[in-house]
Amino acid sequence: MNTEEIQSSSQASNEISHNHQNSLVAESPRAATGSSSKGINQNKNVCREDIELVQNLIERCLQLYMNRGEVVRTLSTRAKIEPAFTTLVWKKLEEENSEFFRAYxxxxxxxxxxxxxxxxxxxxxxxxxxxxxxxxxxxxxxxxxxxxxxxxxxxxx
Known part of the structure; x- marks a missing residue:
């Protein structure tokens, strides 16, 4: 995935600040983990690095005060991460950090x-x-x- 693809798909989430959005996904999950071009979770072999990458991207989105739907859509369009995988990681973060998410x-x-x-x-x-x-x-x-x-x-x- 190149920079132009990332920037062109940013129109899918108009609610977030464009200044922060352009720095949301610094590298492709395929480049970071060696996954296939289909994106994370379609390979069926999810490694710890994939989970950590999605967790880090979710944390970046949280800093932009995005809700779960916005996070799922953004990671799907910009980083080609399966929505079900993002949702699964989000739910795990919620379980592990219930007080934070209540305040969030x-x-x-x-x-x-x-x-x-x-x-x-x-x-x-x-x-x-x-x-x-x-x-x-x-x-x-x-x-x-x-x-x-x-x-x-x-x-x-």
């Missing part, structure tokens, strides 16, 4: 909520810009504390 899944949910919040803010911004009519007064946005009531008015932009 919470981080994934938080990432999803932040992305949704940012999309909603952007949508609201577009709506506010397009719906302002000429000569229509706009209510001021208060940021800070109302000293009379003690209430906080905050704007999260």
């Amino acid at each position: 899944y919470i981080s994934l949910k938080l990432k999803s909520q932040i992305n949704l919040f940012n999309q909603l803010l952007e949508h609201q911004s577009h709506l506010m810009k397009s719906s302002v009519l000429p000569n229509t007064p706009v209510a001021p946005i208060h940021i800070g504390m109302d000293t009379k009531t003690g209430n906080f008015f905050q704007c999260y932009l």
Whole structure:
């Protein structure tokens, strides 16, 4: 597998950062393990190096906050690793590191909520810009504390 093939298949996972994605797979599993061109796990003889390679690639994906589906698709398209093999290694990592994965899944949910919040803010911004009519007064946005009531008015932009 050459660099052009790796980069051309990167469009399969638009959710991850392109800067990090290009460095995700530094070498082909075939080059590292001598496996056939069909990819890992089709040879039926999986060696320890194959498992370690997939584990290392999964760990790189975890640093990019990818979920299991994204990891499986990315390793399948970019490194030609069988999805079933990636899933098997993922499950083994989950069993061995249950506390880490519990926290990791919470981080994934938080990432999803932040992305949704940012999309909603952007949508609201577009709506506010397009719906302002000429000569229509706009209510001021208060940021800070109302000293009379003690209430906080905050704007999260």
